[in-house]
Amino acid sequence: xxxxxLCIATRNQHKTQxxxxxxxxxxxxxxxxxxxxxxxxxxxxETGDSFQANAxxxxxxxxxxxxxxxxxxxxxxxxxxLDGAPGVFSARYGGIPSSAEKNNxxxxxxxxxxxxxxxxxxxxxxxxxxxxxxxxxxxxTFDGACEGKIxxxxxxxxxxxxxxxxxPRTYTRTFAQLTEKTKTSLSxxxxxxxxxxxxxxxxxxx
Ligand code: IMP
Numbered sequence: 001x002x003x004x005x006l007c008i009a010t011r012n013q014h015k016t017q018x019x020x021x022x023x024x025x026x027x028x029x030x031x032x033x034x035x036x037x038x039x040x041x042x043x044x045x046e047t048g049d050s051f052q053a054n055a056x057x058x059x060x061x062x063x064x065x066x067x068x069x070x071x072x073x074x075x076x077x078x079x080x081x082l083d084g085a086p087g088v089f090s091a092r093y094g095g096i097p098s099s100a101e102k103n104n105x106x107x108x109x110x111x112x113x114x115x116x117x118x119x120x121x122x123x124x125x126x127x128x129x130x131x132x133x134x135x136x137x138x139x140x141t142f143d144g145a146c147e148g149k150i151x152x153x154x155x156x157x158x159x160x161x162x163x164x165x166x167x168p169r170t171y172t173r174t175f176a177q178l179t180e181k182t183k184t185s186l187s188x189x190x191x192x193x194x195x196x197x198x199x200x201x202x203x204x205x206x
Contacts, residue, residue, distance in 0.1 A: 004027055004068070004069060005027065005028040005029075005068040006023060006027040006028070006029055006030070006068060006069050006070070006071055007031065007032065007034070007035065007063075007066045007068045007070045007071070008031045008032070008070075008071055009032055009058045009070050009072035010031060010032065010073055011031070014159070015073050015189070016029075016031040018180060018183075018189055018190075019071070019189065021184065022184060022193045022197075023193065023197075026197065026200065027069075032062060032066075035065070035066045037065050037066065038065055041061065041062075041065055044058050046058070046074070046088070048088065050129075051074040051075060051076060051088060051127055051128070051143075052074075052129045052131075052141065054074040054088060054129075055072045055073065055074035055129040055130065055131040055141070056072075056131050056141075058072035058131070059138060060133055060137075060138065063133040063135060063137070068134075069132065069133075069134050069205065070132070070133045070134065071130055072130065072131045073128060073130055073189065073192075074128070074129050074131075075126065075128040075188060076127060077090050077107075077124055077125070077162050077166070078124060078126075078127060079107070079111065079122070079150060080124065081111055081116035081122065081123075082110055082111070082114065085110070086103070086106075086107065090103070090161070090162070091103075091161075093106050093107065094106040100162070103162065104165055108150075108165070111150060119149050122149045122150045122151075123148075123149055124147075124149055124166065125145050125147045125188075126145065126146045126148075126166065126187065126188040127144070127188050128145075128188035129141060129142070129143045129192065130142045130192045130196055132196065140199055140203075142192045142196045143195075144188040144190065144192035145191070146168055146187050146188045146191070147168070148166050148168040149167055150162075150166060151165055151166075151167055154174075154176070155176065155177055156173065156174045156176025156177035157176060158177065158178065158180065159178075159180070159183060162175075163176035163183075164176040168186055175187070
């Protein structure tokens with residue numbers, strides 16, 4: 001694969017960091033904030049009812065403005081005891097202005113409210129959808145999921161978002177207690193990125 005420029009369509013620096021660590025070997029990785037022309041675009045409204053729909057909205061809107069290939073990430077957490085919430089509302093679950101602290105506090109509160117206090121009742125998964133686009137056209141879509149459970153109180157300082165509350169299946173540590181490298185080797189985002197890299201190897205881009 002030759003070194004082309006890829007714009008990660010997000011203003012979430014943690015996501016950009018995780019994605020850039022994996023893709024830097026293949027691409028020159030930039031993010032939306034690196035393009036002055038993106039300032040003309042108002043905040044992209046994520047009005048879709050699925051990760052796929054929202055990733056597609058972000059990929060198309062961004063690739064209509066930036067000249068490079070664009071990869072948009074939409075991701076979030078689904079809890080079985082909450083019928084899939086917070087889902088597409090993961091980023092703002094605890095209210096606006098949003099913060100990870102408020103989101104995590106709301107998640108713990110909601111799980112307690114529905115009486116989900118045992119590990120068996122606290123099953124959850126992270127999902128990630130990546131959409132590759134150029135010039136306003138979607139070229140391909142990749143997804144990844146990571147099963148696990150939500151613990152009773154936050155542990156760990158790495159990562160972002162719900163990481164301190166999420167223990168992946170077969171692990172005892174939270175995502176926030178793992179190194180970025182280990183998290184990426186099993187995470188929803190890492191799995192979707194692996195599919196993206198394999199696709200690029202099979203479909204060399206101009
Ligand atoms: P998005 O920017 O609309 O895709 O929001 C994704 C939200 O889901 C983030 O703000 C986090 O709250 C949550 N999220 C997605 N991926 C992760 C992850 O890898 N760790 C922790 N939280 C995540």
